[in-house]
Amino acid sequence: MGERETIGELLLARGISRRALLKYATYLASTMALPPMASSVMAEALAKARRQSVIWLSLQECTGCTESLTRSFSPTIEDMIFNLISLDYHETLQAVSGAAAEQARLAAMHDNKGKYVVVVDGSVSTRDGGVYAASAGKTNLQMLQETAQDALALICVGTCAAFGGVPHARPNPTGAVPVSDVIGGKPLINISGCPPIAEAMAGTIAYLITFNRLPDLDHLNRPKAYFGDSIHDRCYRRPFYDKGLFAKSFDDEGARKGWCLFELGCKGPVTHNACATLKWNGGVSFPIESGHGCLGCSEPNFWDQGGFYRPLSATTANPAAVIGGAAAAGVAVGVTSALLARRRKQQAAQQAAKEPQA
Amino acid sequence: MRARSNDMAAIPTGLAGGVLQEIAGRLADLARTGESAAIDLRSLPMTSTDLDELEHRLGRGEVAARLTLAGASELWETRYSGVWWVRHYGAGGRIAAERIEIAAVPEILVAHAADIAAAAARARCDLGGDASVTDMEPGIHG
Incomplete structure (x- = not known):
């Protein structure tokens, strides 16, 4: 077998323009939180690889x-x-x-x-x-x-x-x-x-x-x-958590209003993945958006964590007491996590800016 | 107008104003030094209301284009010359990537030297010549 063709040569042979490659690089750079201007460097590097x-x-x-x-x-x-x-x-x-x-x-x-x-x-x-x-x-x-x-x-x-x-x-x-x-x-x-x-x-x-x-x-x-933030960090229901507004069952008023699913066993706070931003089924939604708590499927031993509908706090104390405390602390945590997320993003951007020359 | 799947997506956070400030600064840089820039809208925690507001305040200018490559894309110049809104669609018509480019021409509109060379070879072949792609070296574009 001879040396494999470059990606640029393959695209040319398949009638796929470099614009398509640039579009793909733009898409990937966005999902990976790379600086926007890195996409053209990425496309050129891919074409030569x-x-x-x-x-x-x-x-x-x-x-x-x-x-x-x-x-x-x-x-x-x-x-x-x-x-x-x-x-x-x-x-x-x-x-x-x-x-x-x-x-x-x-x-x-x-x-x-x-x-x-x-x-x-x-x-x-x-x-x-x-x-x-x-x-x-x-x-x-x-x-x-x-x-x-x-x-x-x-x-x-x-x-x-x-x-x-x-x-x-x-x-x-x-x-x-x-x-x-x-x-x-x-x-x-x-x-x-x-x-x-x-x-x-x-x-x-x-x-x-x-x-x-x-x-x-x-x-x-x-x-x-893709795994730097928790589901909870980027969840659109996070403001409800911060305000202490929780659904108590899957058919109550809170569930209908889209309140936080923490008390229904959502594992979002301890699960790291990009579901809340990249979503599923062509970007339609992700489990929490469909009304079900996160199962924590991207974490080790998720199947043996004591039940998908059991609140994270249930094993350590009275759920209501813990949830009350969590909700009270939520506002402060929300601000802090937003700052941390921004800092992580900046660090990733600085690192990535150096990479094309590496 | 974007589809809203939940109540929280309708909350304006004020980020549109911040992004507009950044665009203004980058546009001034482009005017002064010719340096291009881009802002990835997907990386910002903007709600759909924020994005609607940004789109409304930037408005639409003289140029719009629709691209068909690996799915659809559309882009348009805003009412600020040199500020372009670029939107790429993925599977099922979802928005896969979306960004503001501050440049004379959006990068994706410019034909690549490799594509131009291939097109030149194809054109010659279509007209009865015998050029292959490898005969056509990228010139000033390369």
């Missing part, structure tokens, strides 16, 4: 993560990610099967040794040697270890790959663990969520291609651009 070889491994998963990335009803800006990558192996999407599919994976590993990115969705079965999840005569664990060996980096999409997710929930019959528990010594990015937000996956891959390095990550290896 070679398409990133990606090997996508699906382990103990439900295919929701792939659905999130590929779901689209018409050719749109979101589809541009597939011009930036060469998806050399993906069990669900590839046309070939059996030995030919495995050959494609091995060929991609050989031809792009040290340069390919492994995207993983699903957790890794480890009990009894990992026999509970296998394909092509190998356990998922063996295939992951073999594929990761010569990878440039790993991107764990979805909460299963990042933190174990639903398979990891008690009683965890397959001994499911996150990828980070069995793969060491490789750059690893977690893009959690059940499923993860498509922009977070696409933006992270585009960042890798553009700047040839990992984005800034939080303590759980998640890109700060």
